[in-house]
Each structure stands twice: as C-alpha cells, then as structure tokens.
C-alpha cells in the first residue's frame with residue numbers, strides 16, 4: 001500500500017506540488033493524469049526519492065520514506081519506470097538485467113512475488129531474443145519492456161510508471177497497458193502516469209487528476225467512465241476547470257478534490273484478452289513460498 005499525505009515538492013524553493021493526498025492499495029492501478037507541466041513527474045520523483053519533498057508523507061506499507069534518497073526508497077520496495085525509459089545505451093539487455101537483479105531489495109523473497117531474470121524473460125519474451133543487443137540497438141517498445149523488467153527485478157511492492165506508452169506505436173502502448181493490468185493482478189501497487197484519459201480508463205482502478213500541482217479530482221474509473229466530463233474539463237486546453245466541470249477556477253480560489261466511493265469494477269486481472277506479451281496471459285512471478293534461491297540467475 002502506498003500512502004501519500006500532504007506532499008509538497010518543487011525546485012529551488014518554488015513549489016510545484018501542493019499538499020497532495022493519494023492512496024494506492026496493493027493489487028490496484030492508480031492512474032494520474034494532467035496536462036503538460038501539471039506536476040505528474042514531480043510527484044513520481046518525490047515518491048521515488050529523486051526529489052526531496054518540502055513536506056509530507058510517502059509511506060509504503062506503513063513506513064514513511066519521504067526524504068530518503070532514491071536508493072533507499074528502491075530498497076524499501078519502490079520500483080520506477082522513468083519517463084523516457086533511461087536505458088543505458090552501451091549496456092546489453094543481459095547486462096541491464098543482471099545489474100538490476102543484483103540490486104534486489106533485502107527481504108523481498110519473504111514479502112511478495114519474487115521476480116527472477118528467467119521469470120521476466122518469460123513475461124517479456126522479446127527481451128529473451130535481444131539479450132546481446134545494447135540499449136541503443138533496441139526499439140522504443142523493447143526499451144520500455146527492458147525498463148519494466150529492470151524495475152521488476154528490484155522486487156518492488158510499489159511500481160511507478162511515468163508515461164510508459166509515450167512514443168510507442170498504439171499496439172505496443174496497448175500491450176504495455178495490458179502488462180500493467182497483469183502486474184497489478186500479481187499484487188503490485190501501481191501508480192501510472194498516463195497522458196491520455198482513455199488509456200487511463202482502460203487500465204486503472206482509480207483515476208486522479210493533477211492540475212497546477214494540486215490534486216483536483218480522484219474517483220473510481222467506473223465513475224469517470226460514466227461521466228468523464230469533469231476530468232475532460234480539467235485536461236482541456238481551455239485552462240484549469242473546477243472539478244465539476246463548470247468552468248475555470250477564479251483567481252485566488254482553491255480547487256477542491258472530488259472524491260467518491262469505489263465503484264465495483266472488474267478486478268485488475270480482467271485485462272483485455274489477446275494483447276498478451278507472451279503466450280500465457282497471466283503473470284507468474286516465482287511465489288515467495290516456493291522459492292528456494294533468492295538470487296536471480298543471469299541469462
């Protein structure tokens with residue numbers, strides 16, 4: 001469970017993120033949408049420890065990680081798939097995976113799915129065909145799969161994905177969304193930054209909207225699907241809108257977050273069939289109960 005409370009962050013003393021509250025339960029996908037510059041990546045970086053927040057709580061399973069450096073946040077179970085993938089151009093796929101497996105967090109085998117190199121290669125078979133290829137020889141989709149595989153090998157409980165479909169062909173972006181759904185089905189707690197509302201609706205359990213660094217909307221995907229107008233109003237280029245979609249926020253007036261009860265929707269395992277990344281649509285990390293060797297095998 002990821003719990004964010006009163007999170008404020010920014011750069012050089014200026015505040016970008018204002019007092020954000022957000023909960024992401026295990027086994028669910030929380031989408032975060034917002035216009036360019038709304039603060040989505042800033043929120044992800046503040047959670048991942050890449051940006052020290054000014055104040056607030058970032059708790060994973062009850063342990064507050066706010067202000068800890070990125071390597072300690074990662075060791076506490078937060079995996080990051082950054083915007084733009086950030087794979088190393090000169091390292092091979094095999095080297096990326098071996099490196100990531102060596103960074104696995106302590107105690108991971110006792111507290112959840114145990115991702116191994118063979119396990120992620122089974123999940124993402126395209127990578128198995130590219131083990132000797134360097135990062136700069138991979139397509140955008142292959143780089144994205146590698147970034148996800150790398151994050152999984154650190155054994156995260158919380159996975160942060162910052163626009164994983166950016167720059168991908170529509171069918172590949174859809175496969176990434178399918179993978180996200182399946183990872184949530186395996187028990188991960190997923191915070192997904194998504195540019196397009198329709199894509200967020202396809203994959204998420206809940207949708208939150210950032211606008212000018214404030215969380216102005218948070219509700220179930222079912223509620224957004226039934227009435228997308230409030231979210232569309234905030235996302236429109238016409239400017240910041242009130243959460244009920246009635247118009248721009250007058251100067252000096254604070255937007256208020258609309259929240260609502262969770263509506264029933266299919267569980268995170270109910271992703272679209274036919275968009276699988278391997279021949280088996282389920283995700284099979286090694287169960288911690290059945291794992292005898294905690295170390296991952298190099299390919």
Ligand SMILES: Nc1ncnc2c1ncn2[C@@H]1O[C@H](COP(=O)(O)OP(=O)(O)OP(=O)(O)O)[C@@H](O)[C@H]1O
Pocket residue numbers: 011016034035036037038039040041042043
């Ligand atoms: N390293 C930085 N130093 C100073 N300002 C920054 C830095 N990174 C982001 N910002 C500013 O913070 C604000 C929020 O940026 P952020 O990247 O978080 O938005 P975003 O919602 O992720 O946008 P996008 O959808 O375009 O990726 C913007 O005004 C941006 O210019």
